[in-house]
Amino acid sequence: MFRSNSDPPTFGGGSTVPVATYLLTIVVLSGLILVSPSASPPPLLGTAWGVFLVALALGASKIEGVSPRSIFPSVRTLVPVVVTLGAFWAAYNLVVVGFAVGGVPGFEMSPSSVAAHPLRYLAVLLGSVLFTAIPEESLFRAYLQEKFVSLAGGGSRRAVVTGIGVATLLFALFHLPRWFLASGHGIGTSLAARLLGLVLVGLTYGIAYALTGNLWLVALFHATMNHPPFLVTVSYPPDLHLFVGVVESAAIVAVVYAAVRVVDPDGAALGGFQRAASSAPGE
Numbered sequence: 460m461f462r463s464n465s466d467p468p469t470f471g472g473g474s475t476v477p478v479a480t481y482l483l484t485i486v487v488l489s490g491l492i493l494v495s496p497s498a499s500p501p502p503l504l505g506t507a508w509g510v511f512l513v514a515l516a517l518g519a520s521k522i523e524g525v526s527p528r529s530i531f532p533s534v535r536t537l538v539p540v541v542v543t544l545g546a547f548w549a550a551y552n553l554v555v556v557g558f559a560v561g562g563v564p565g566f567e568m569s570p571s572s573v574a575a576h577p578l579r580y581l582a583v584l585l586g587s588v589l590f591t592a593i594p595e596e597s598l599f600r601a602y603l604q605e606k607f608v609s610l611a612g613g614g615s616r617r618a619v620v621t622g623i624g625v626a627t628l629l630f631a632l633f634h635l636p637r638w639f640l641a642s643g644h645g646i647g648t649s650l651a652a653r654l655l656g657l658v659l660v661g662l663t664y665g666i667a668y669a670l671t672g673n674l675w676l677v678a679l680f681h682a683t684m685n686h687p688p689f690l691v692t693v694s695y696p697p698d699l700h701l702f703v704g705v706v707e708s709a710a711i712v713a714v715v716y717a718a719v720r721v722v723d724p725d726g727a728a729l730g731g732f733q734r735a736a737s738s739a740p741g742e
Contacts, residue, residue: 460722461536461671468520468529470609477606480519481629484598487511489636509590516597523606530601532673540676543718547711548683552690559691567692574690584686592681593674599630599661600668600677619669627661656704660684663708667715680711 488508495504517527559566573580608622631654668677684707687693695703 461539461673461676461719462532467608467613468525468605470606471524472522474610476519476522477603477610480515480598481603484512484515484633485636488633492636505586505590509594512594512598516594516602519606520602529605530597530674532675536673537675539718539722540673540679543676543714544679544683546718547680547714548688550714551710552688555689555693556691565694565696569692571689571692573688580686580688584682584688587682587685588678591685592678595630595633596664596668596674596678596681599626599633600664601674603629604665604668623662623665623669627658627665630661630664631657652701656701659701659704659708663711666712670712670715670719676715 491500491504491508495501499505500508516530520527520530555566556568559568604622604626606622607625608618611618611621634653634657664677664681667680668674671677
């Protein structure tokens with residue numbers, strides 16, 4: 460089972476807490492970027508930021524009467540999580556190796572940095588999981604998405620879609636302070652492309668979370684997509700980034716859905732979508 464508890468979290472209160480939580484996140488993030496505008500903040504600052512996001516998600520949930528146990532799944536769920544993640548990346552590596560063998564531009568049979576320096580890669584990946592992926596996903600998926608599902612009604616497919624959509628939009632906008640304050644970019648086609656890519660990523664993780672309710676799964680997909688474990692050298696042309704992102708997102712959702720069906724053939728573990736379908740069969 461991916462989900463430790465099949466019952467959705469029960470939130471108290473209205474929209475004040477999530478709105479205040481998100482605004483506080485943006486204010487603190489903007490301040491940190493002004494202090495350290497580099498793409499990679501100092502380790503101590505990055506660690507503090509990750510701890511802050513997790514504490515914020517837990518604190519907001521606690522204020523609304525939700526136990527932290529509803530955010531962090533049991534470690535027993537790591538078995539299907541690791542198998543699902545491994546299946547995705549094994550298939551992805553088979554595809555890119557096939558492209559490299561076939562001489563497709565952008566794919567080379569030379570070992571990637573992951574294959575050449577696996578321990579260094581694992582260290583980077585662990586840091587990404589602990590201080591980027593888990594903090595961001597605990598805030599945006601485990602708290603904000605579930606909260607907005609609850610505000611939208613909680614018992615319908617429409618409510619689940621609304622929660623995913625709102626959390627996705629907030630996730631995309633969350634990256635704007637770095638775009639403007641650190642990178643010095645302005646408003647234009649590059650910003651539109653950036654936001655579209657972030658929306659696509661947010662939708663992917665949101666759907667995966669709605670299907671499984673498992674923070675570990677979404678966080679590990681988040682971290683490995685930021686640092687892909689390719690065994691051969693891969694360099695996608697810039698004009699194909701959006702297309703590749705669409706294919707990757709569709710593949711992640713398909714693999715997660717298939718894994719959930721295998722874990723629970725009766726569909727009882729289909730998270731928010733399954734609860735919505737069972738509670739509103741006529742919708």
